[in-house]
Amino acid sequence: MSSPYLDPKFKELEKEYNAVVQCNRCGFCETVCPTYMVSGKETLSPRGRNQAFRELLEGKIKNPENASEIFSTCLTCHACTNVCFSEVPVAKLMSSARACAQEKNNFYPLQQFLLSLFLSQRKLFSLICWFLFLCKRLGISKILKQLKLLRFIPELEAGEDIILKTPLIFGGKKNVLKQRKQEPSLSKKMKNAYFSGCGIHYLYPKVSTACLKVLNLSNLGIESPNHSCCGLIAASAGNLKIAKELAKKNIKEFSRLNPNQIIVDDDSCCGFMKSYGELLNQDPQAVQFSNKIKNISEFILENEAIPQIGQTKTMGKVTYHDPCQMGNAHKSTDAPRKILQNLKGLAFVEMDESNWCCGGAGSYCLKHPSLAEDILERKLLNIEKTGAEIVITQASSCLLHLEYGIRKKGWxxxxxxxxxxELLSDSILQRL
Ligand code: SF4
Ligand code: SF4
Incomplete structure (x- = not known):
């Protein structure tokens, strides 16, 4: 029976309402919430966000758009849920909360239409990225910033500072095909599939190449079918409908191959795809798909894919930063550490609060640059304390934001x- 307090106009959000009312306002989560810790504001804490969402669903907030800042500033880092006795899934609730808060915004339907168009048409998305990156490479975006013309699109203005290098060659999948031609023996045992996340695909094609070198050496057979964005960008923007469509599309594309495992090069996508089952209401095909999802480190460790990793070309003290969507959301933290501890030439040192978000969080650092920088500062101080010369991670938004922080500090x-x-690919090169 539905709660008498739930506003009937939100009746389709009964599941979310039942989850949010589990918050007993104990505040136990606040000390792990980056946005609360750097701002000190109750509204930017998990408890504050739950309270605002609950009031919205009970129809007590007359203008829901007033609450949009409370929801949009959540990093969806999942840190709060891990310390919450009631396990309130705040990060997951924020997708619905964002949608509810924005639907009266005049631009919302247009934003949602464009999001759907770009994410489902990867070629179109590529073309737009290519054009934006060309503008950056030619210095056009810098000139527009100096003329203060970029302030009308705050994300582009922040991006001008944060994004240093802009590749104009996109291409995880191109790399797969190239490599497969070089190693025809792999075609005989196509057993696993590779998924290149948008961040790696568009911003870090060199990481994609490194992943493929490592995966090819595993000799377990890798193929990369056409695929779409994993859907995390849409879910973060509050559009679960598009996220579900993208998830279904990916499940369909990969089911043709029927791979044993699906290796994802970006931890943010990896974590989200591990939750497709939950996203699609435990649909058996989605659950089966999610169970096959691995990041590079899980794949290597579980398959003993590279039995003797050699001396690394990069030597020194190394530490590991846990991307939230794997570390906090799926508690997958052991595999990268075990690999790093076994690499000759490297001394692994654990950092304090390795699961503290770096502030990158997809496009968060472009939408909320000031909060993101304060969050990044604490991460950088923890890195500095380790004395490490190399920080390893497995997500593109962490790579981007940490690289930005390192440059800003002059480190x-x-x-x-x-x-x-990339580190493993170095070590493999050394060994061959
Ligand atoms: S989210 Fe959980 S830990 Fe935080 S105030 Fe609510 S019940 Fe307490
Ligand atoms: S998901 Fe992260 S940022 Fe959001 S409320 Fe929880 S701890 Fe805070």
């Missing part, structure tokens, strides 16, 4: 940020 000569696959 480029003493600290390097790499995807785990």
């Amino acid at each position: 480029q000569n003493k600290l390097k940020i790499m995807h785990l696959a």
Whole structure:
């Protein structure tokens, strides 16, 4: 029976309402919430967000748009749920909360239409990225910023500072095909599939190449079918409908191959795809798909894919930053550490609060640059305390934001940020 307090106009959000009322306002979560810790504002805490969402669903907030800042500033880092006795899934609730708060906004339907168009048409998305990156490479965006013309699109203005390098060659899948031609023996045992997340695909094609080198060496057979965005961008923007459509599309594309495992190069996508089952109401095909999802480190460790990893070309003290969507959301933290601890030439050192978000969080650092920088500062201080010369991670938004922080601090000569696959690819090159 539905709660008498739930506003009938939100009756389709009964599941979300039942989850949010589990919050007993104990405040136990606040000390792990980055946005609360850096702002000190109750409205930017998990408890504050739950309270605002509950009031919205009970029809007590007359203008829901007033609450949109409370919801949009959540990093969806899942840190609060891990310490909450009631396990209130705040990060997951925020997708619905954002949608409810924005639907009266005049631009919302247009935003949603464009989001749907770009995410489902990867070629169109590629073309737009290519054009934006060309503008950056030619210095056009810098000039527009100096003329203060970029302030009308705050995301582009923040992006001008944060994004340093802009590749104009996109291409995880191109790399797969190239490599497969070089290694025809792999075609005989196509057993696993590779998924390249948008961030790696568009911003870090060199990581994609490194992943493929590592995966090819595993000799377990890798193929990469056409695929769409994983849907995390849509879910974060409050559009679960598009996220579900993208999830179904990906499940369909990969089911043709029927792979044993699906290796995802970006931890943010990886974590989200591990939750397709939940996203699609435990649909058996979606659950089966989710169970096959692995990031590079899980795949290597579980399959003993690279039995003897050699000396790394990069040597020194190394630490690991846990991307939230794997570390906090799926508690997948052991595999990268075990690999790093076994690499010769490297000394692994654990950092304090390794699961503290770096502030990147997809496009969060573009939407909320000031909060994101305060959150990043604490991460950088924890990295500095380790004395490490290399920080390893497995998500594109962490690579981007940590690299930005390192440049801002002027630490480029003493600290390097790499995807785990890049480090492994170095070590493999050394061994061959
Ligand atoms: S989200 Fe959980 S830990 Fe935080 S105030 Fe609510 S019940 Fe307490
Ligand atoms: S998901 Fe992260 S940012 Fe959002 S309320 Fe929880 S701890 Fe705070």
